[in-house]
Amino acid sequence: MRRHNIVSLFLSLLIIIAVNMIGLRYFMRLDLTAEKRFTLTDATRDLLRDLDDYVYFQVYLEGDFPAGFKRLRNQTREMLDEFRAYSDFIQYEFINPTHKGDRERTQENYQMLTSKGLQPTQLQVEAEGGRSQQIIFPGAIVGYRGDETAVSLLQEQMGASSERVINTSAQALEYNLASAIHKLTLEEKPTVAFLEGNRELDFRYVADITYELEEFYHTDRLRINGDITALDHVNSLIVAKPLEEFSESDKFVIDQFVMDGGSVLWLIDPVYASMDSLQVNPETIGMAWPLNLDDMLFRYGVRLNTDLVKDLQATPIPITTGFMGDRPQIELLPWNFFPLVAPASQHPLVRNLNAVRTEFVSSLDTVSAEGIDKTILLQSSPYSRVVQTPAHISFDILQHGVDESLYRDGPQPVAVLLEGAFESVFRHRVPPIETLPPGYEVREQGEPSRMIVVSDGDIIRNQFDNQGQPLPLGYDRFLDETFGNRDFILNAVNYLNDDRGIMESRAREVRLRLLDRSRISQNRFAIQVINVALPVLVIMAFAAVRLYIRKRKYGK
Numbered sequence: 001m002r003r004h005n006i007v008s009l010f011l012s013l014l015i016i017i018a019v020n021m022i023g024l025r026y027f028m029r030l031d032l033t034a035e036k037r038f039t040l041t042d043a044t045r046d047l048l049r050d051l052d053d054y055v056y057f058q059v060y061l062e063g064d065f066p067a068g069f070k071r072l073r074n075q076t077r078e079m080l081d082e083f084r085a086y087s088d089f090i091q092y093e094f095i096n097p098t099h100k101g102d103r104e105r106t107q108e109n110y111q112m113l114t115s116k117g118l119q120p121t122q123l124q125v126e127a128e129g130g131r132s133q134q135i136i137f138p139g140a141i142v143g144y145r146g147d148e149t150a151v152s153l154l155q156e157q158m159g160a161s162s163e164r165v166i167n168t169s170a171q172a173l174e175y176n177l178a179s180a181i182h183k184l185t186l187e188e189k190p191t192v193a194f195l196e197g198n199r200e201l202d203f204r205y206v207a208d209i210t211y212e213l214e215e216f217y218h219t220d221r222l223r224i225n226g227d228i229t230a231l232d233h234v235n236s237l238i239v240a241k242p243l244e245e246f247s248e249s250d251k252f253v254i255d256q257f258v259m260d261g262g263s264v265l266w267l268i269d270p271v272y273a274s275m276d277s278l279q280v281n282p283e284t285i286g287m288a289w290p291l292n293l294d295d296m297l298f299r300y301g302v303r304l305n306t307d308l309v310k311d312l313q314a315t316p317i318p319i320t321t322g323f324m325g326d327r328p329q330i331e332l333l334p335w336n337f338f339p340l341v342a343p344a345s346q347h348p349l350v351r352n353l354n355a356v357r358t359e360f361v362s363s364l365d366t367v368s369a370e371g372i373d374k375t376i377l378l379q380s381s382p383y384s385r386v387v388q389t390p391a392h393i394s395f396d397i398l399q400h401g402v403d404e405s406l407y408r409d410g411p412q413p414v415a416v417l418l419e420g421a422f423e424s425v426f427r428h429r430v431p432p433i434e435t436l437p438p439g440y441e442v443r444e445q446g447e448p449s450r451m452i453v454v455s456d457g458d459i460i461r462n463q464f465d466n467q468g469q470p471l472p473l474g475y476d477r478f479l480d481e482t483f484g485n486r487d488f489i490l491n492a493v494n495y496l497n498d499d500r501g502i503m504e505s506r507a508r509e510v511r512l513r514l515l516d517r518s519r520i521s522q523n524r525f526a527i528q529v530i531n532v533a534l535p536v537l538v539i540m541a542f543a544a545v546r547l548y549i550r551k552r553k554y555g556k
Helices: 002-025 042-049 067-086 103-115 162-171 173-185 203-213 248-259 275-280 294-300 396-400 485-496 502-507 517-522 524-554
Strands: 055-059 090-094 121-127 130-136 139-144 147-152 191-196 218-223 236-240 263-267 283-288 302-304 307-311 314-324 327-343 364-366 372-379 384-388 391-394 413-423 445-454
Touching (some): 042 067, 147 173, 275 283, 294 413, 364 413
Parallel strands (some): 307 327
Antiparallel strands (some): 055 139, 307 384, 314 327, 327 372
């Protein structure tokens, strides 16, 4: 018996040593959760394995928080632990920026975090003495080789419940954290260029998004002027609200850029309508605005309609409703020509995206294009109305009210993603540029590429403060609210240039399993008995059976 026990001991030790040696050589993790919440995407794992220096996360989610934020804190720690399983260069620290009893030091911390790009969130906390306010910074500062970037961990959504916001934030954790690492470790940045020459938006109107893009990309502003080499150094082109027709030579250059695998973000107004006109006249007309792009976009798989979408779900605008003495009385009234559009699919590009603010947006349709996959990204609400051009635009609608029975046209698509090998619009046509470089071959069938078409140019335009400085894209200074414009444009450009596939992590779904409060209330006693008394009774029964068996076996 003794020899048998010794042999069993040595065999057990050998098995343990062998398993550990195999584990050192072959890495494996088992994720037993239903939605695989702890399984990182291949792109994130490759990103982590390629690290050659330490990435340090300072996470400001420490303190006395409500249960939802404690869950977000724990999920963030679990995600960072998962990162560390694939890379020894991941380090993190959870910090409480609030120092109780030291208000001066707390304010210094708040100012430091704000200056680094983290935005505070104000919570209403229930206490014994009533309700109190608490300021937290649900985000992290990520450092790598002396560079830092701020990442927000709270994905706010207009009108969403706190449970949904926390759940959405948990779903986006991998993407947000991996995106911060990708931004800091990017050695060679792709080039994103804003097109000029057709009265596109000036730099001051796209200043905020330009500064944001510069963290990931080299940005440029350029004119084509019929030069076939004008886009040679560009990876993605942004066409932001042109107001003049495109020449055939410029169209040819863009077309060949797409044929070579370049990507384009089209932000086009097929109808011209301006709020500036309403400041002078009581009414204006929305007119179809020819840009000479219809044939090109049609060949690629989309048609921009010359109409305007009105929506009951719209952004309010300030309107003078009267005077008190010599002071105007201003109210915010919904302006149906400024629809708030929402994600139309679960595509990673728009998944969990906040509502996007638009101005005089038109509808679009997809058309047949061989080999092109089409995904509608944004659409208006079900309570929409399509107005054909010429469209009468007047503030009278705000005074006389809205006939809601007219808003029955259903959701109208306003943004679409096109993916595939595009066919040239100049196929079987003579190139409009007579003098091409020696050896240049006109391509009639393109390499696989992507483009996004949005039927509103103002979606990328930022507002300004009282000093004329650009405000964050999507921020409405009249409502003091931020919409999802910046996130949409950033996601769009990231997706068009996503060579590592990090955007795939946005498709992760983490289901929120909440308790059924009504069932708990109805079956409280039974639940308490099952969870408290039943385990004790089972253990006692097992002990009694075990004692009886031992007595019968050894009592003789």
